[in-house]
Structure formats: structure tokens, C-alpha cells
Amino acid sequence: MTTATLSSDAEDDASAEDGAPEDGATSTPAKSRRKRLLLICAAATLLLLGGGAAAWWWFHRAPAIEAPEPATAEELVDVPPLTINLRSADGSAHMLRVHVMLVPGTATKEAVTAGLPIILDGLQPFLRELRPEDVAGAAATFRVKEEMLVRANAAIGPGAVRDVLIQDLVQQ
Numbered sequence: 608m609t610t611a612t613l614s615s616d617a618e619d620d621a622s623a624e625d626g627a628p629e630d631g632a633t634s635t636p637a638k639s640r641r642k643r644l645l646l647i648c649a650a651a652t653l654l655l656l657g658g659g660a661a662a663w664w665w666f667h668r669a670p671a672i673e674a675p676e677p678a679t680a681e682e683l684v685d686v687p688p689l690t691i692n693l694r695s696a697d698g699s700a701h702m703l704r705v706h707v708m709l710v711p712g713t714a715t716k717e718a719v720t721a722g723l724p725i726i727l728d729g730l731q732p733f734l735r736e737l738r739p740e741d742v743a744g745a746a747a748t749f750r751v752k753e754e755m756l757v758r759a760n761a762a763i764g765p766g767a768v769r770d771v772l773i774q775d776l777v778q779q
Contacts, residue, residue: 678769684709684719686727688775691734693742701739702779709759712769722763729762730755742778751776 686707693701709726711719719726733754741747752771759768 678710682711682716683772684711684716684723686723689727689730689734691731691737693778694736694738696738703734703737703742704775704777704779705734705773706775707755708772708774709768710770710772712760712766714764714767719763719768722767725762726759726768729758733758739778742776748773748776 686709688704688706691703691705693703695701709719714722737751742751752773756768756771759771760766
């Protein structure tokens with residue numbers, strides 16, 4: 608017997624023991640499972656690499672949003688203090704003293720200062736409709752501040768005022 612015959616006989620014996628057909632097909636259950644496992648590992652690796660690439664693209668596709676620079680004291684527009692009568696259900700006199708500063712947004716300080724009479728004209732009716740309970744507490748103060756910002760921007764243009772800084776809010 609030659610070497611080629613020995614190896615051929617060994618392969619025939621091995622395939623007969625595994626239960627594989629002797630017609631030359633090499634698809635055994637163990638090899639099939641190994642191929643399936645290899646395919647699953649390859650798919651998982653591609654999925655992880657694709658997900659990592661997508662995450663990198665998502666977080667690096669747009670420049671980071673920069674925080675607006677804080678306003679300096681020279682940029683602020685000081686609104687004269689206002690003393691307002693508050694509405695009350697019991698008819699008693701309640702007063703509100705408000706002193707705010709405006710932070711210019713898209714408009715210049717000069718433009719906001721020039722529009723100050725129009726801003727005050729928009730704030731007066733809102734402030735006069737407030738009741739004592741409308742200005743009680745931190746959350747109420749925040750709502751009043753936000754409403755004043757909306758009305759200031761409505762008076763002189765969208766985005767013209769970036770923020771309203773409450774300096775004094777006293778109920779008497």
C-alpha cells in the first residue's frame with residue numbers, strides 16, 4: 608500500500624465513523640455548527656463595528672454648541688424700578704416693586720435702550736394683572752421673569768433681548 612492509499616483509507620474510515628455520506632460531501636453536523644458559529648461571530652463583529660462607526664459619526668458630525676458668553680456690566684440695560692398696584696380678591700392694596708436689567712441678544716445695547724419705552728409699555732399691562740399669589744415663591748418669580756422676556760422680545764423684535772435679570776422683586 609502506498610501513502611496515497613493510506614490517507615484515502617483513513618479519510619474513508621473517519622467519514623464512516625462521523626456518519627457522513629461516502630460520496631465525498633464533507634458537511635458534517637460538527638462542521639455545520641462551526642460554520643454557523645463563525646457566521647454569527649462575524650455578523651456580531653460587523654454589527655459592533657458598524658454601531659461604533661455610526662456613534663462616532665453621530666457625535667462628531669456637527670460642531671459642539673458653544674455656550675453664550677456672559678454679559679458684562681457695560682452691556683446690561685438698566686430698567687428704572689417700577690412700582691405696580693397688584694390686583695387682590697379682597698380689595699386690599701398690594702404693591703409690587705420691580706427692578707430688572709435686560710441682557711441684549713441680537714440687538715445692541717443702544718437698540719435695547721432706545722426701545723425701552725416700548726418694552727415698558729408692553730410690561731405694564733402684564734405686571735398690573737398680577738395677583739399677590741402670582742409672585743409668591745421661586746417658581747412664580749421664574750414664570751414672571753420668563754413672561755417679561757417674552758414681552759420684551761415681542762416689543763422690539765425676536766431675540767433682541769437674551770435674558771431678563773431680576774434685581775429686585777418686593778411685594779408690599
